[in-house]
Amino acid sequence: MSDTPIKIETNGHILEVTIDRPKANAIDLATSRIMGEVFRDFRDDPSLRVAILTARNEKFFCPGWDLKAAADGDAVDGDYGVGGFGGLQELRGMNKPVICAVNGICCGGGLEIALSCDIILAAEHASFALPEIRSGTIADAASLKLPKRIPYHIAMEMLLTGRWLEAEEAARWGMINHVHKNEDLMPEARKMAELLASGPPLVYAAIKEVVREAEDMKFQDALNKITKSQFETIDRLYHSEDQLEGARAFAEKRDPVWKGR
Numbered sequence: 001m002s003d004t005p006i007k008i009e010t011n012g013h014i015l016e017v018t019i020d021r022p023k024a025n026a027i028d029l030a031t032s033r034i035m036g037e038v039f040r041d042f043r044d045d046p047s048l049r050v051a052i053l054t055a056r057n058e059k060f061f062c063p064g065w066d067l068k069a070a071a072d073g074d075a076v077d078g079d080y081g082v083g084g085f086g087g088l089q090e091l092r093g094m095n096k097p098v099i100c101a102v103n104g105i106c107c108g109g110g111l112e113i114a115l116s117c118d119i120i121l122a123a124e125h126a127s128f129a130l131p132e133i134r135s136g137t138i139a140d141a142a143s144l145k146l147p148k149r150i151p152y153h154i155a156m157e158m159l160l161t162g163r164w165l166e167a168e169e170a171a172r173w174g175m176i177n178h179v180h181k182n183e184d185l186m187p188e189a190r191k192m193a194e195l196l197a198s199g200p201p202l203v204y205a206a207i208k209e210v211v212r213e214a215e216d217m218k219f220q221d222a223l224n225k226i227t228k229s230q231f232e233t234i235d236r237l238y239h240s241e242d243q244l245e246g247a248r249a250f251a252e253k254r255d256p257v258w259k260g261r
Helices: 029-044 067-071 109-115 131-135 140-149 152-161 167-172 182-197 201-213 219-227 232-238 241-251
Strands: 006-011 014-019 050-055 060-062 098-102 105-107 119-123 127-129 178-180
Touching (some): 006 029, 014 029, 014 182, 098 182, 109 140, 167 178, 201 232, 232 241
Parallel strands (some): 050 098, 060 105, 105 127
């Protein structure tokens, strides 16, 4: 439907997801549920390998929770849908790469959604903040994620004061990967997506599961679990056609043809 707040487009193995909810792309409960369905379907579709998340507005990427909708009755603890707020933060088994292309203001829950992606690209005019402190609430997901992603003191300054980071500073602290001119943002995101789509999907799945599940494990425990194929994706990879294809392609000095099985 043309009036849906989430637009989707597929190009080969790549899914583009665009938040299109004027004026600022704020997310209410209904939008969050749609995003959850979109990313669940992406997760479960073997023909899709990479997703790009962006927004249709050069000023705003996403400010997070829709306060106007909350004032009209949307409960902050309501049903966000299958993947939690924004469809990604709590989506189980998301073992495919997701790129976030931030094209404007990215704050509050919008930043939390971006942090749920694997690679973050930003337009040079993009900016980032966690302003929840100023409205007397907590940026809950960011409080868990951000101190693990960037230096502790920078994360705490953002959480405790709500201060803004411009794109270049966000890149300097490692919160985002690359900064591009606005007109280059989506072409660069698509170039990155094409690179990932050409790679081995079973390896990507294994990497994402290991990184996610091993986060709170001791190094040796996690390594033992990998070597014993106790991760589902590792076991699948080691018994796959793609594992043999990789070795054959190397021996035959040709590019591998990945089938995801």
